[in-house]
Amino acid sequence: MRGAATAVTLLLAVPAMLAAGCGSSSSANGSSAAQGGTLNVFAASSLTEAFTELAPTFESQNPGWKVRLNFLGSDELAAQIEQGIDADVYAAASAKYPEQLQGEKMLGDTTDFATNTLVLITPKDNPAGIHSVQDLTKGAKLVVGDPAVPIGSYTETVLANLGIDPSSLNIVSKEDKVKGIATKVSLGEADAGFVYTSDANALGDSVNVIELPATAQATAVYPMGIVTASGNKEAAQRWIDLVMSSQGQDVLTSHGFGPAPSG
Amino acid sequence: MFSAGDIVAGLDSPVARDALRLSLETSLTALAVMVLVGTPIAYMLGTRDFPGKSVVVTAFELPLVLPPAVAGLGLLFAFGRRGLLGGELSALGLEIPFTRLAVVLAMTFVASPLYVRQAQSAFAAVDDDLLAAARTLGAGETRTFLRVAIPVAAQGLGAGAALGWARALGEFGATIIFAGSLQGVTQTAPIAIYIGFDSDPDAAFAVAAVLIAASALVLLSVKLLARGGARRFGPA
Numbered sequence: 157m158r159g160a161a162t163a164v165t166l167l168l169a170v171p172a173m174l175a176a177g178c179g180s181s182s183s184a185n186g187s188s189a190a191q192g193g194t195l196n197v198f199a200a201s202s203l204t205e206a207f208t209e210l211a212p213t214f215e216s217q218n219p220g221w222k223v224r225l226n227f228l229g230s231d232e233l234a235a236q237i238e239q240g241i242d243a244d245v246y247a248a249a250s251a252k253y254p255e256q257l258q259g260e261k262m263l264g265d266t267t268d269f270a271t272n273t274l275v276l277i278t279p280k281d282n283p284a285g286i287h288s289v290q291d292l293t294k295g296a297k298l299v300v301g302d303p304a305v306p307i308g309s310y311t312e313t314v315l316a317n318l319g320i321d322p323s324s325l326n327i328v329s330k331e332d333k334v335k336g337i338a339t340k341v342s343l344g345e346a347d348a349g350f351v352y353t354s355d356a357n358a359l360g361d362s363v364n365v366i367e368l369p370a371t372a373q374a375t376a377v378y379p380m381g382i383v384t385a386s387g388n389k390e391a392a393q394r395w396i397d398l399v400m401s402s403q404g405q406d407v408l409t410s411h412g413f414g415p416a417p418s419g
Numbered sequence: 420m421f422s423a424g425d426i427v428a429g430l431d432s433p434v435a436r437d438a439l440r441l442s443l444e445t446s447l448t449a450l451a452v453m454v455l456v457g458t459p460i461a462y463m464l465g466t467r468d469f470p471g472k473s474v475v476v477t478a479f480e481l482p483l484v485l486p487p488a489v490a491g492l493g494l495l496f497a498f499g500r501r502g503l504l505g506g507e508l509s510a511l512g513l514e515i516p517f518t519r520l521a522v523v524l525a526m527t528f529v530a531s532p533l534y535v536r537q538a539q540s541a542f543a544a545v546d547d548d549l550l551a552a553a554r555t556l557g558a559g560e561t562r563t564f565l566r567v568a569i570p571v572a573a574q575g576l577g578a579g580a581a582l583g584w585a586r587a588l589g590e591f592g593a594t595i596i597f598a599g600s601l602q603g604v605t606q607t608a609p610i611a612i613y614i615g616f617d618s619d620p621d622a623a624f625a626v627a628a629v630l631i632a633a634s635a636l637v638l639l640s641v642k643l644l645a646r647g648g649a650r651r652f653g654p655a
Contacts, residue, residue: 235616297517302600304618328517329599330606332614340599344501345516 192220195391196242198233199225200249200306200378201333202272202352206411207247213407214398221391229305229333237262237383244392247380247399249334249352250306254379266381269399271414272352273373274307274314276366277341277359284347289368293324296347299337302330307337310374311350317372338363352376357412377417429625437603438611438626445519445607446587449526453583457535458576462564464535465542466550476539483532487592490529494597498524521598522605526587534583541575542568578641585637588630 195214199207204227211223226233226243234253237243238260246263248254249272257263278286284296292298301308308330315322328346331337337349342362356365380399382392398404405415429435464476482490496502498515508515515521545568553563569576591609598605600614608626615623 231616231618299599302614304614327601328604329601330614331600332595332610336595336599340516343495343499345495345499 192218192222193388193391194222194224195244195388195395196224196226197245197247197395198237198243198383199227199245199247200230200233201227201335202249202307202354203227203247203378204335205358206270206354206408206413209407209411210398210404213403214395217398218391218394223395231304232332240385243383244386244388245380245395246383247378248306249376249378250309251377251379252306252309254381258381262384264382264384266379267396267400267416268377269380269396269404269416270378270408271417272354272376272378272412273414274310274350274368274376275353275356276348276368277338277351277356277363278348278366279341279344279346280362280364281344282347282364283344286348286366288366289318289320289372292348293320295326297328297345298325299329299331299340299346299349300327301334301337301350302332305331305333306376307334307350307352310376313374314350314368314372317374318369352412354412375414378413425621426625426628429621429623430629432619432622432625434602434606434611434615434619435622435626438606438608439629441519441522441603441606442588442608445522446526446584446590448523449530449587450580450584452523452527453531453534453587454576454580457531458538458569459564461535461538462542462568465539466545466547466568479535480532482529483536485529487529487590488596491525491593491596494521494525494528494593498597516597517599517601517605519604522594522607525593525597526590529590529593530583530586533586534579537579537582538572538576541572541579544575545571574644577644581637581641581644585634588633 197207197211207225207227211225214223215221226236228236230248230250230253233243233246233248234257237246237257246254246257247269251266254263254266258266276286276289276292278284284291284294286292286296300311303309303312312322315325329340331340334351334355337346338351338355338359340346341349341351342359356363380396382389382396386392399408400416409415430439460479464472464479485493495516497504498508498521499505500509500514500516515524549567549571550563553567554560558566589609590607591613594605594607595610595613600606600610602611606614608630612623612626612630615626
């Protein structure tokens, strides 16, 4: 009996503690930044590895602060911010959605903090025998991004630069985020897919990487800004400073990103 | 802010129309599969006891509680090109992921437990004496099932089919993992809403309005069926 009573008490205590935790973080949102709190960083899916590595650095440099990372397609993140979800920093894979949010007065000035290029990936055993972009027209199952997400529109640019008509390709899926493309190729369900260099980097040995000709390349520029409704603007600025610092830039470079564009 | 005219205009987009047509066709196919295969299974589960029955029932009901994304991964591991049956399927010239068949499979997998559960309790509620009488009068097992059990359990089966169909229509998580998203092939209405939310909100809202209407209609018909059933079998 006593065991059961203890178990019940413990079960009741967990939600209570969770509620208390939420309460303290939201009160911290309103109070001065020096006391710490939770910084909500909304970042494009392709930033997953780089920002996950930077979060502990930020937390050790800013005692009392926790970084909560939310990785989704840039468009979904923008929709969440429009719906009023608690966000402090928004980092997107193209200027499209940040500009849209700025037009709605929901995002402040942005800083371009990284660039990314596209590559073609195939499963390790390369079942369709793809060795160059031109091989794609032989009917290989290709997965691309939906034009609504940055990777999809960059892919359209690359194909146009290459002079490849999309209707000559066997596109089997238009994914809602770049990680969906990466997973379907690395699992071997698709024969090839266009992803960012940083994603290919994260996939490591599970895929083959085919570089695109420099003339066909579309360079993705990543802007980042502070959400207007944020109660943690000082901490948000410190996150941006960290990403722009040589330390932050080194982490991005190590994950396959290009440096922040100058000027 | 959103008028009937906007909905009609939104439905004019090819993305919206393709998605609704695909959803209708695939969900009805999934419904046919779950009724044809699920009804005999539900009859057996509802009218018989056998060792290990609860294990079998649990296995059938598992998709009901699984997160849809897990269901999608499970389907990939079973039917994907690199899945357990991938080699055999490839030998037959069949690659399921990214096809309409994948959409139907995902829908059937997540929705059939709803139908089977409801059908099972409908069959369990059929008076044993009725079935026994049919057998005494010389009806075989199949004839008893088709001519006695199904007509008596019809209301429950109808309600189960309506719920199963609605769940198939709303399927999202397993589909996007197992079948991907391609307009006119695998992009069902829920996926079109999800992807189109930012790029084409009018079409997304229009498709959503159709889904709300369809779901409401299904729920209403389940309630009417239940009331009809109560009138027919309830105390006079």
